[in-house]
Amino acid sequence: MVKELYKDQMGREVTLAKMPKRIVSLVPSQTELLVDLGLEDQLVGLTKFCVRPKGLKEKKTIIGGTKQFKFEVIKALEPDLIIGNKEENYREGIEILEQRFPVWMSDIYNLSDAFKMISDIGALTGKEGEAQKLIGKIQQDWLKRVARIGTVLYLIWQEPIIGVGKKTFIDEMLKWNGLENVLESERYPSLKIEEIEDLNPDFIFLSSEPFPFKETHLDVFQKLFPHSKVVLVDGEMFSWYGSRLQYAPAYFKSLSKRLV
Numbered sequence: 001m002v003k004e005l006y007k008d009q010m011g012r013e014v015t016l017a018k019m020p021k022r023i024v025s026l027v028p029s030q031t032e033l034l035v036d037l038g039l040e041d042q043l044v045g046l047t048k049f050c051v052r053p054k055g056l057k058e059k060k061t062i063i064g065g066t067k068q069f070k071f072e073v074i075k076a077l078e079p080d081l082i083i084g085n086k087e088e089n090y091r092e093g094i095e096i097l098e099q100r101f102p103v104w105m106s107d108i109y110n111l112s113d114a115f116k117m118i119s120d121i122g123a124l125t126g127k128e129g130e131a132q133k134l135i136g137k138i139q140q141d142w143l144k145r146v147a148r149i150g151t152v153l154y155l156i157w158q159e160p161i162i163g164v165g166k167k168t169f170i171d172e173m174l175k176w177n178g179l180e181n182v183l184e185s186e187r188y189p190s191l192k193i194e195e196i197e198d199l200n201p202d203f204i205f206l207s208s209e210p211f212p213f214k215e216t217h218l219d220v221f222q223k224l225f226p227h228s229k230v231v232l233v234d235g236e237m238f239s240w241y242g243s244r245l246q247y248a249p250a251y252f253k254s255l256s257k258r259l260v
Contacts, residue, residue: 003015006104009116009120010105012105015102019126020124020125022079022081023042023045023079024045024074025046026046026066026069026089027050028240030117031046031052032053032240034083034121039127043060044060044077045061047064048064049066061077067090067093068090071093082097085107085108104121106120108241114169114242114245115139118135118243138245141249146252147178148180149179149259152182153181153201154205155206156235158213160191161192161193162188163183165183165188166184173252182199202229204230209239229259231255231258231259237251
């Protein structure tokens with residue numbers, strides 16, 4: 001393979017001198033995608049948060065977290081491709097890595113971005129056919145948006161309380177499932193109890209990640225906000241934009257039945 005020049009989703013140029021044989025993934029959902037594309041053997045390093053597929057972490061080298069890399073560990077792995085994400089990783093760490101290794105970054109806000117990421121990673125790794133097959137499988141279940149169900153506040157952290165606003169992939173998933181995000185601000189604002197009371201959403205979703213909301217938290221929030229229906233939701237289904245998307249439509253269909 002001669003040197004190939006690629007552009008990632010941040011518009012950065014990434015040069016590969018050969019087909020990647022030693023890949024480091026800095027993002028859990030993209031780690032799962034690499035395995036589903038048939039690249040488990042080429043995947044040499046991943047983060048401590050890369051929990052899928054189950055048991056993979058025990059077989060691979062842990063390079064730290066998504067926002068705190070162990071640079072010496074990564075260096076020792078001698079990767080010929082590192083795959084990250086603009087939102088989930090931290091700029092300073094990526095800038096250090098790209099001085100030494102090819103680093104391809106995704107930047108995802110909607111389903112089109114997610115499909116482009118899958119396609120691009122397939123091209124990067126010689127798995128174009130597998131990538132297109134996966135995209136087709138996902139797309140057949142994402143044919144139309146669900147009719148409006150109501151308003152929602154999606155929470156990802158407890159102390160402080162942090163919600164999910166506009167210009168996020170989660171916001172896009174809410175729209176696809178008939179849910180109107182009550183937060184007009186962008187990204188991930190901190191909220192006070194009084195602000196949530198004023199927003200008065202029909203539903204409050206407590207995500208399973210990054211903060212692991214449980215039944216005990218549900219009871220607390222339900223008492224705080226008796227006019228909203230508080231629901232525990234699977235954060236992976238709302239925020240993982242790789243091959244986990246193939247399981248999301250069935251989950252959302254089941255969730256909708258719980259809301260109406």
